[in-house]
Amino acid sequence: MEKFKKIKTIVTPLDQVNVDTDQIVPKQFLKLIQKSGFGKYLFFNWRYDENENQKKDFILNDKKYQNSKILVTGENFGCGSSREHAVWALQDYGFSVIIAPSFADIFFSNCFKNGILPIKLEEKNVEKLKHESGELEVDLENQILKTNSEQISFDIDSHKKKILLEGLDDISQTLQFEDKISEFEKQSKIPSVL
């Protein structure tokens, strides 16, 4: 995984609560067997009409936000299905930071496996950022969001921060505990299936 670096772009405000993973990437695109190329399907049913023309009133279709890497949105973002395709789509499209008052659990966990930083902020700060017209700097190292006029600090679990900053691969870390896993297996009461 790539290391997470400082980011400075304008924000894309998606003013909706409970955005579910079915909207982030609709099911017809879950049949692919690789991880790449999901960006074109991001928010597909909101971005395109039935003839696959861009819908004018959807925020991602506004050219102004073309180079934005920061999505600011409402509470309970990423609820519903566990599909990691939702995170792959956001990432492939170009987003590396998602700011919301709250996230659904599985989506939140999936973000960190793919180098995306989900930031939980108080509702009033999220509202403020939704209306921020200038660039926003996201500094994970110092846990600070900077606009032209102010700085907002954010919380993140130190372990998760380390994973993003160092771009760590979970599995190779885990396999260092091979002896502990084997030890656990010896005393486990749950028998194998077969």
Add this chain to the structure above:
Amino acid sequence: MGKTLFEKIWDSHIVVEKENIPSLIYIDRHLVHEVTSPQAFDGLRMNNRAVRRPDLTIATMDHNVPTNDRSLPILDQTSAIQIQTLEKNCKDFGIKLFDMTSPNQGIVHVIGPQLGITLPGSTIVCGDSHTSTHGAFGALAFGIGTSDVEHVLASQTIWLEKPKSFEIKVDGKRKNPHAVTAKDIVLSIIKNIGTAGGTGTVVEYSGEGITDLSMEQRMTICNMSIEAGARAGLVSPDEKTFDYLRNRQYTPKNYENLVEYWKEHLKTDPDAKFDKTFTLHIDNIAPQVSWGTNPGMTCDVTESIPSPEDYSKNDQNQKKAAAKALEYMDLKQGTPITEINIDRVFIGSCTNARLEDLVEASKVIKGQKVSEKVRAMVVPGSQMVKKQAEEMGIDKIFTNANFEWREAGCSMCLGMNPDILSPGERCASTSNRNFEGRQGTGGRTHLVSPVMAAAAAIEGHFVDVRNLDLN
């Protein structure tokens, strides 16, 4: 202080526990399906890794599979490739697969319990959010993303921050348990606590309203925990649990010894404290019908479509969401639920496609015909459910009423196979999610119980099934 059931299962599965980092938790059962696994197997290949415990890993194909004649080829090439990919991956990595032709094939959350793979006190994961279903057996079961699927395949473990505990007590007795079902209980819970009410928690369902339920009904409740935001929901195992799992195809040989152990260990201590609690009284609850685009947007069958103001209780964001939902659903505030006409009926999904669901629904339609305006289908949750229902003659009741009787799979719960709604079609569905476009782009979903769906199929609109003779 005592421990909750969840804490006991958690504690007994810790492999590594250190301060300031998540815990490494051992996984006893890993269920795999075609949609969320191909990239995980690819990851293993790229890093030259094996599956650590193929003997704890079981695969089937459910999300994509067509539900028509199994001898026909799969017309959708991308679906066919995904299914072939799972076959190849299982072969390459030595994993037991119940394929399209297997009598054990079915929705992963239906076959796990049915085959005795799901066990009390165990940890179970699957790349599917409805893995919470298995919690009905007192297992800690939750959905994971594809990166974690790869992680579990490689290490049989997962890094997890300990969730909070949430007790949802269901008190009282339903007056008409044939008409007011487990689905109505869980929709009522979600309606009350909201779709993020359980975020960050593992729910333990307790109380007379839960212990009264059969295992299949408890599965319906636990299945929808994720719709309230809770990654897992569980019920303390009892005699019903142990009876259900006895003598299944994969029930462990030392089962009775395990039962003795479980009886002693798998209960929340009387002095245990939950981080959060909620109580639902069910004496007077009505059949539920969802009207919006998330499962929390639900009301009694006797009510009318609420106004965004009434629904949102002055929360501006929720008000906007409700207005958007009504527009998408093409519904007007004040319309009685029983005056909503439907085009389609879907009885199926990991929420409500078990034998009992089909038996209950069949009682509603016996000797009647589906409304001419409605196309109705039944998709059994597994090939085994299908066979059992056919042995009881249930299939004939459905087909005589003009329901389509199909092969097992996830089908129109998420519409990855050809079973989808056309734009604008309105469906009474026994599934778990009414998100925009979930059952087909532009399709409109109303979540209901199997008996409510069956009655709607006959009448062409929603009816209060408490007024029918269901005994």
